[in-house]
Amino acid sequence: MKAQQLKIALRNCGFIDPEEIQDYIANEGYLALASSLSGSRQAVIETIKKSGLRGRGGGGFATGLKWEFAAKPEADRKFVVCNADEGDPGAFMDRAVLEGDPHSVLEAMAICGYAIGADEGYIYIRAEYPLAIKRLRIAIAQAEEAGLLGENILNSGFSFKIKLKYGAGAFVCGEETALIKSMEGHRGEPVSKPPFPATKGYRGKPTNVNNVETFANVPAIINRGADWFAAIGTEKSKGTKVFALAGKVKKVGLVEVPMGTTLRQLIYEIGGGILGDKQFQAVQTGGPSGGCLTVKHLDTPIDYESLIAAGSMMGSGGMIVMDEDDCMVAVAQFYLDFTMEESCGKCVPCREGNKALYNILHKITHGEGTMADIDRLKELAVVIKSTSLCGLGQTAPNPVLSTINNFYDDYVQHIVDKKCRAKRCRALLEYRVVEENCIGCGACKRACPADAITGELKQKHFIDQEKCIKCGACHQKCKFNAIAID
Amino acid sequence: MLVTINGKQYEAEAGQTILQVAKKHGLYIPSLCYHQKVGVAGKCRACVVEVEGMRGLQTSCSVVVRDGMNVSTRSEKALQAQKLVVDLLLSSGKHDCLSCAQNGKCELQDAAYYLGIERPTLVFSDLEPHGDESSEFIKVDHNKCISCGRCVAACQKTVTNDVLDFGYRGANTEIVFDDGKLMGKSTCVQCGECVQICPVGALTEKKVAGQARYWETEKVKSVCPYCGVGCTMEIHVDRKLNKIVRVNGDENSPVNEGMLCVKGRFGYDFVDHSDRLTSPMIRNDDGSFRKASWDEALDLVATKLNDIKVKHGTDKIMGLASAKVTNEENYTFQKFMRTVIGTNNIDHCARL
Known part of the structure; x- marks a missing residue:
């Protein structure tokens, strides 16, 4: 499975004992902090800028530039925040780093603190990650004892402390302004930017927020040089990206590949192809608000710009593969259910608009849709994207738009034919008796909870469509393939 | 500086937002969450406009103008978004205007009228009634609430009572009192600031229900008759019945900036109460009262005070002032007691 992987963020995961700081130190640990502290603040920022590292939480903003923005303002206090509020369903990249290599994040935060002039860092971590929290606590204590965190680190005069803040599992708190609100004890709601956290963040002070994976790259960049990192990946997207490969692939799990790897390479070469060698239908990148890409996108290189151009996005690295048995309308509805x-x-388009999108999709998957609903979906999606306050609302309609663009026929089939090709939308299924196979055993009749099946023993049976609740019990019970689903 | 809005140039000041400039010049942009008193919230997104050189739609309530800025509030894209946002709000609630106390003064209604929305187009199910009538003076209708947050900001920042907040999440978001109590059981003091700032009919005065409509009343400026603070109020009078229908705080008053207390806002029943004294009364020998003129009454009081002074001395007289009058009136009263009557026996009821 490691054939084409290149591990930078995950370099130590599984190789070192995360509860033993000596293991980390033996693998170049805290070397980057030491060398950063011996140089100027500006030199650190320049290295990160030159490396081309971009935010791995989804936005893809240039990390060095972000540090520079936070370094500029004069303030009595500044803060470094690590965003460990990983919330995409099925994604656990950050968790792997925090559980497997917590010191890499601590070291990077201290480097960042030095670069921007902050003496305090916070890790905003989901309370649902108890092991990661435990290991971070151990790591912080060990680093403090070793003099690598705390007062006067390595006699440089620079002091830096790291504390933990726990998130209660709200997806939106992964958005940096909502995260800061939550840290301050308010409702986890985003606020309009500007002002950006770099000028006015936690407790009104300049704050730099980076994702776990972004930080995990930093010590490696400092140690091996910006040029080494910039040589990996594509022109605009440097380095590697960790993906949580999931869904209908043979080999699921975390993979780290250089930017520019194609979807096909990832799914077929690293993922081993589609489960049961079925037909590939779609891949959803970018978490719940990413888009569903199709066969024609398989050779798209994975980088920030290409994915956006294809109608999806990088996101934090969720990658869900779907095969021919998945209904794309139902998939869109599933993701909308999540984002809703x-x-x-806080804002109307996201709060009410996504609910409206969901309701229309629900209508369609229940056979009550009209062709006008497709236009309505599109119009709503465009307005929600252009008027929502934060990234959640601005991207939530992506699954709807991308499935309409790439799987238009699925929508038409649900609306016009009242059929679901993948046989996933229960309301559109029709169970009927295949007369030539039915021996009249009565098993289906006894299993039916709605008394929808009639027929004498040893006679052909019949399903009353009016009464049928489409539960599938008859289909499961029949041993003679005499119940067909249309 | 000069700013172009919809092809016409307007004078603007540095630091003003697009919405503020538009409002100042009488241009309407639908906006539901912004209020001068509680500031920018950026929540409703109904005020989106297009600005030349800026990517995508911008909320006019939050974007500060620059010299030479070119704004379009009625471009196809802006209007489509404004319309859909208002449509979503109309669809997700139950905004029956017919018997709503806010009819004619509702900012959602204004936006729908401006955008030409006949009826909501995204209604998927009927809503169960969801209200709270536990408070003595204020009616809450959650189905009309658009979660604009003005009341929450007003309660927390303007009157600093910290009773109102948002509870729950997403489409289930609603305003809550304290930690989710009924309004009448909460620590709410019923100052009514939330009612006055609510752009829709979600928070209304109970007493106003069924009374003269907003446009039927005459708005009379006056000063609150209760304490000496001197809050300016706008009294809404139904001239057909010569009856007070509603009292609002005067938003432009430097004294109270629109705020009132529960007495000033809701305690106006005494004005036309049958028990109210409308002329001086003099007690008859049998203990009953008779009406008298001011001249007669004042003469009687003056005579009696003089009698006491002569017979028993000035310190047998005491003056009790009222908190309902102004500082100036209280000052005059104590001056009268000290110099005319000649006593220092002055006190004050110290409550309303």
Whole structure:
């Protein structure tokens, strides 16, 4: 499975004992902090800028530039925040780093603190990650004891402390302004930018927020040089990216590949192809608000710009593969269900618009849709994207738009034919008796909870469509393939 | 500086937002969450406009103008977004205007009228009634609430009572009192600031229900008759019945900036109460009262005070002032007691 992987962020995961600081130190640990402290603040920022590192949390903003923005303002206090509020369903990249290599994040935060002039860092971590929290606590204590965190680090005069803040599992708190609000004890709601956290963040002070994976790259960049990192990846997207490969692939799990690797390489070469050698249908990148890409996108290189151009996005690295048995309308509805549930409710387009999108999709998957609904979906999606306050609302309609663009026929089939090709939308299924196979055993009749099946023993049976609730019990019970699903 | 809005140039000041400039010049942009008193919230997104050189739609409530800025509030893209946002709000609630106390003064209604929205187009199910009538003076209708956050900001920042906040999440978001109590059981003091700032009919005065409509009343400026603070109020009078229908705080008053207390806002029943004294009364020998003129009454009081002074001395007289009058009136009263009557026996009821 490691054939084409290149591990930078995950370099130590699984190779060192995360609860033993000596293991980390033996693998170039805290070397980058030591060398950073011996140089100027500006030199650190220049190295990160030159490396081309971009935010791995989804936005893809240039990390060096972000540090520079936070370094500029004069302030009595500044803060470094590590965003460990990983919330995409099925994604656990940050968790792997925090559980497997917590010191790499601590070291990077201290480097960042030195670069921007902050003496305090916070890791905003989901309370649902108890092992990661435990290991971070151990790591912080060990680093403090070793003099690598705390007062006067390595006699440089630079002091830096790291504390933990726990998130309660709200997806929107991964958005940096909402995260800061939550850290301050308010409702986890985003606020309009500007002002950006770099000028006015935690407790009104300049704050730099980076994702776990972004930080995990930093010590490696400092140690091996910006040029080494910039040589990996594509022109605009440097380095590697960790993906949580999931869904209908043979080999699921975390993979780290150089930017520019194609979807095909990732799914077929690293993932081993589609489960049961079925037909590939779609891959959803970028978490719940990414888009669903199709066969024609398989040779798209994975980088920030190409994915956006294809109608999806990098996101934090979720990658869910779907095969021919998946209904793309139902998939869109599934993701909308998630984003609707996770909307904080602050702005109208996200709060009410995504609910409206969900309701229309629900209509369609229940055979009550009209062709006008497709236009309505598109119009709503475009307005929600252009008017929502934060990244959640601005991207939530992506699954709808991308499935309409790439799987238009699926929508038409649900609306016009009232059929679901993948046989996933229960309301559109029709169970009927295949007369030539039915021996009249009565097993289906006894299993039916709605008394929808009639027929004498040893006679052909019949399903009353009016009464049928489409539960599938008859289909499961029949041993003679005499119940067909249309 | 000069700013172009919809092809016409307007004078603007540095630091003003697009919405503020537009409002100042009488241009309407639908906006539901912004209020001068509680500031920019950026929540409703109904005020989106297009600005030349800026990517995508911008919320006019939050974007500060620059010299030479070119704004379009009615471009196809802006209007489509404004319309859909308002449509979503109309669809997700139950904004029955017919018997709503806010009819004619509702900012959601204004936006729908401006955008030409006949009826909501995204209604998927009927809503169960969801209200709270536990408070003595204030009616809450959650189905009309658009979660604009003005009341929450007003309660927390303007009157600093910290009763109102948002509870729950996403489409289930609603305003809550304290930690989710009924309004009447909460620590709410019913100052009514939230009612006055609510752009829709979600928070209304109970007493106003069924009374003269907003446009039927005459708005009379006055000063609150209760304490000496001197809050300016706008009294809404139904001239057909010569009856007070509603009292609002005067938003432009430097004294109270629109705020009132529960008495000033809701305690106006005494004005036309049958028990109210409308002329001086003099007690008859049998203990009953008779009406008298001011001249007669004042003469009687003056005579009696003089009698006491002569017979028993000035310190047998005491003056009790009222908190309902102004500082100036209280000052005059103590001056009168000290110099005319000649006593220092002055006190004050110290409550309303």
